[in-house]
Amino acid sequence: MINRLRSxxxxxAGSFTMQAKERATNQFFVGTLLVLPIIFTLLSVGTYLYGGKGNFGLYAVIGAxxxxxxxANLWTSGRIVEGERRGGTLSMLIASPTPFPIILVGKSLSNAxxxxxxxxxxxATGLxxxxxxxxxxNPAAFIVSLLLTLISMTCFGLVLGSTFVLxxxxxxxxxxxxxxxFILSGLMFPLTILPAWLRPLSSILAPxxxxxxxxxxxxxxxxNPWLIDLYLIGLSLAYLMIAQTLFKKVEYLVRRDGSMEVF
Amino acid sequence: MSQWIQLFRSGARTGWSNIAVELTPATVLGSRIPRTILQAVFFILISYAAGGSELAKFALIGNTMHAAVFHSVIEMSVVIELEKWLGTMPYLIASPANWFPAMMGRSLAGYVEGLVRILLVLLILVPFFGADLTALDLLHAAPIFFVTVASASALGWLSGAISLPTRWGMLICNTIGYVMMLTGGVNFPVTALPPVIQWIGHILPMTNGLLAIRAVIDGASYADTSGLILNEIIIGLVYGALAWRVFTHRLNVARQTGNIEQF
Amino acid sequence: MTAIKIENLGRIFSTTTGTIRRTRKDITALENINLVVEPGELFGLLGPNGAGKTTLTRILSTVLLPSSGRAEVLGMDVVRDTKKLRPRIGMVFGGERGLYWRLSGRDNIQYFADLYLVPPEVSRKRIPELLDLVGLTERADERVEGYSRGMKQKLHIARGLVNDPDVLFLDEPTIGLDPIAARELRAVILEMNKRGKTIFLTSHYMYEVDELCQRVAVVNKGKIALIDTPSAFKTMVADLEVVEIECREVSPEALARLRAHPRVASVTMENHEGAQSLQIQSPGGVESIPEFVRILEGSQVQKVITRQPTLEDAYVKLLGREALNS
Structure with missing residues (x-):
């Protein structure tokens, strides 16, 4: 059991470092993590300042x-699977004794x-x-919330990643x-401006x-931030369960249809 | 002259076939249209949250224009970079024809798609947000749209030509697209931004064209907008000339150094 | 007038390494090349990878500039007279790149026909002919992304012929093809030559050059080692017989004694899963077989045959074994 856990x-850890090396030379990452955040901060904070709602500045900074x-997270699930497929390595990963989601977890966490x-x-841009x-x-709650946010987004990415294989x-x-x-999770504006019937959809999204x-x-x-953190933990577990079931199904479909090689 | 027309037609056919492959009902309805519309919706909602329906209407007009401009910057960049991706550059160098009309033809499909996006955003989002654009004189606005998308295309060629020896083409043209959104007065008048950033808008395409469109909605006459349109044309010509210079230079360097494949 | 005339041609590539402390390094790809190809000739350029074949083809097809010397194609300078020259030459660089994958084969040729300023009334007739020549008529309207490697190579040839060039440059046209596709492609090349086209072909396959070309130049490390007909090339080794001995566990001493034998010109050895195959080039080799076997005592000799030398043997004699393996 311990040996298994260790492996x-x-x-x-291996896929974590692999991904880190790949990332440094990748334009999507430089764009996603450096360039776009600056522009989105300028865009959103600029809009709120112009609209006379400077108190939304911090909200927009966090949102950006x-x-x-x-x-970065979606990139992991989408582009990585696509890249592996192009490179012909997807079938090897699927065929390896390690379950595919575990390989993805390393890559996703690394990106997260x-x-x-x-x-x-x-x-920095806001300042x-x-x-x-x-x-x-509440800095303590902020740091814990940040960690849980990363984990829940990774788990959500796994759900998407499993289906991307198809x-x-x-x-x-x-x-x-x-x-x-972005719209449904209200990253840049209060969710109250959206129609009420969209709420259920918003409430199942990690962001x-x-x-x-x-x-x-x-x-x-x-x-209360701690209560929302608890909800995030529950949500992450639910995503993990869904991802696991989904992946078993996907693996079966892929092997039945041989769709890994076709792209 | 007839040779130029033949080359232009041939390029246009090739460009169209290249895009046509992507235009299946699934990608058009499932990805291209939603992406265009939802990006606009996202920014319009930020403006709505910041400044109510007046600012939302402002952003609706801005994003209509930007949807087309963003697309053409990226597509034109791709027109040039495609030569590198496919390895057709040596054949382009060795062909006896002037590449200029052929590349212009290749760009046509992307330009037209840009204009189609304007129509699309107007048709879907004006009723959706219940905006009142009855004052928009389409006969007056159409040439402004034509000119603005064309001058943005010129910037796209420049972006493609500049990034040709690098691997950062997609990041560069995307960044240009978002910077234009920021500095061109798309979501809010740029006065809320630091002066340096405001200044950038004046040397980029679209800023003048967008001002002209807003003026038309406010009932401006042809004489009122002619200055802005002229500015837009001049900016487009300057970027077009620069793009031509840089691309010619790239071809010459390729012939000298033999770095055609490594591009 | 000659089809191709090359005088003292050279080409140096500069590369820089390191980002902070940049060091420049010059690599000589071609050095002092002199060569004449007559109109209507099917000329082969043979050499190992990295010998400079592609560089020479690219210079002759006006895509790359030489560093020194000059070259003329159809009497026109490849550096200065590009405007007049380009419509009259065609080129095919091997490999799968260089096609618009999302377009059909026919659209690809059509696009290049326009780039080569072929009048529409001519291309309307010529494109079906070319598709027919390379055997792609039936699949001409499918997108290139679905083509096999051989089909892409054939499409490249058709594309290279679209302006009905007088001189055609083919850079390793059969590389990566299966034997059947390669044979089909060679048939097309011969057919083009029969129709009067001058063809300048590079290859690192001996049999290909032997089968196709009227004359061969062997290049190695940027220099021409020899220019002659394939058969003259083979006479270099005509006085030799080749004795092939299959055995196991050849000792270095035995190999050295073989090489030192007065009637042995050269010995090359290949390893196949524990067994060795020795190729001994030797004048009057048949009589010496008993002596060779005696030297190889203890090496479990399994099979001995003799054969006539091939172009490959001549190539080995000329360039040494490394050239063949690289």
Whole structure:
């Protein structure tokens, strides 16, 4: 049991470093974690300042950072699977004795932690470009919420990643899924401006709760951050269960149809 | 002259076939249209949250224009970079024809798709947000759209030509697209931004064209907008000339150094 | 007028390594090349990888500039007279790249026909002919991404012929093809030559050059080692017989004694899963077989045959074994 756990951890660590090396030379990552966060901060904070709602500055700064986190995460699931398929290595990964989601976990976690850069970048942009006062009301809760947010996003990415194995258009879907997620999870504006019938959809998305937890820790929302953190844990577990079931099904389909080689 | 027309037609056919492959009902309905629309919706909602329906309407007009401009910057960049990706550069160098009309033809499909996006955003989002654009004189606006998308295309060629020897082409043209959104007065008047950033807008395409469109909605006459349109044309010509210079230079360097494949 | 005339041609590539402390390194790809190809000739350029074949083809097809010397194709300078020259030459660089994958085969040729300024009334007739010549008529309207490697290579040839060039440059056209596809492609090349085209072909396959070319130049490390007909090339080794001995566990001492034998010109050895195959080039080799076997005592000799030398043997004699393996 312990040996098994150890070997699983080794796989996660291995794919973690692999991904880190790959990332440094990847334009999507430089764009996602450095360039876009700056632009999105300028865009959103600029809009709120113009609209006379400067108090939304911190909200927008966190939101822009979360967009980077999400982009990096979605990139993992979509582009990695697509890349492995192109390179012909996907079938090897599927055929290896380690379950595919575990390989993905390492890669996703690696990306998730790297994606913290985007939060640093958005905070810096807010401070330098707009001289915003970015006070975090409850730093301890903020850090815990941040960690749980990364984990829940990784788990959500696994659900998507498992289904991406099935399609050659993973990259396209990924990009198409970007803005709907940004809108539904209220990263840049309060969810109350959306129609009520969209709420159930928002409430099953990790970024929604991650953003809420960070907002509550920062003192922007009146909710108790620790309660939202608990919800995030539950959500992550639910994602993991779904990912596992989904992946078994997907693996079966892929092997039955031989669709891994076709792209 | 007839040779130029033949080359232009041939390039247009090739460009169209290249895009047509992607235009299946699934990708158009599942990815291309939603992506265009939802990106606009996202930014319009931020403006709505910041400044109510007046600012939302402002952003609706801005994002209509930007949807087309963003697309053409990326597509034109791709038109040039495709030569590198496919390894057709040596054949382009060795062909006796002037590549200029052929490349212009290749760009046509992307330009037209840009204009189609304007129509699409107007048709879907104006009723969706209940915006009142009855004052928009389409006869007056159409040439402004034509000119603005064309001058943005010129910037796209420049982006493609500059990034030809690098692996950063997609990041560069995407960044340009978002910078234009920031500095061109798309979501809010740029006055809320630091002066340096405001200044960038004046040397980029679209800023003048967008001002002209907004003026048309406010009932401006042809004489009122002619100055802005002229600015837009001049900016487009300057970027076009620069793109031509840089691309010619790239071809010459390729012939001298033999770095055609490593590009 | 000659089809191709090359005088003292050279080409140096500069590469830089390191990002902070840049060091420049010059690599000589071609050195002092002199060569004449007559109109209507099918000329082969033979050499190992990295010998400079591709560099020479690219210079002759106006895609790359030489560093020194000059070259003329159809009497026109490849550096200065590109405007007049380009419409009259065609080129095919091996490999799968260089095609628009999302377009059909026919559209690809059509696009290049336009780039080569072929009048529409001519291309309307010529494109089906070319597709027919390379045997792609039936699949001409499918997208290239679905083509096999051989089909892509054939499409490349058709593309290279679209302007009905007087001189055609083919850089390793059969590389990576299966034997059947390669044979089909060679038939097309011969057919083009019969129709009067001058063809300049590079290859590192001996039999290909032997089968196709009227004359061969062997290049190695950027220099021409020899220019002659394939048969003259083979007479270099005509006085030799080749004795092939299959055995096991050849000792280095035995190999050295073989090489030192007065009637042995050269010995090359290949390993196949524990067994060795010795190729001994030797004048009057048949009589010496008993002596060779005696030297190899203890090496479990399993099979001995003699054969006539091939172009490959001549190549080995000329360039040494490394050239063949690289």
């Amino acid at each position: 699983v951890l080794r796989v996660i 950072g979360m967009m980077g986190v999400w982009n 932690f790297a994606s913290l850069i985007s939060l640093v970048v958005t905070f 330098i470009a707009f001289r915003l006062e970015l006070d975090i009301a 399609t050659r258009n993973a990259g396209d879907f990924m990009e198409a899924a970007n803005y709907p997620i 929604t709760w991650g953003n809420l937890a960070l907002g509550a820790s920062a003192g922007l929302v009146a909710d």
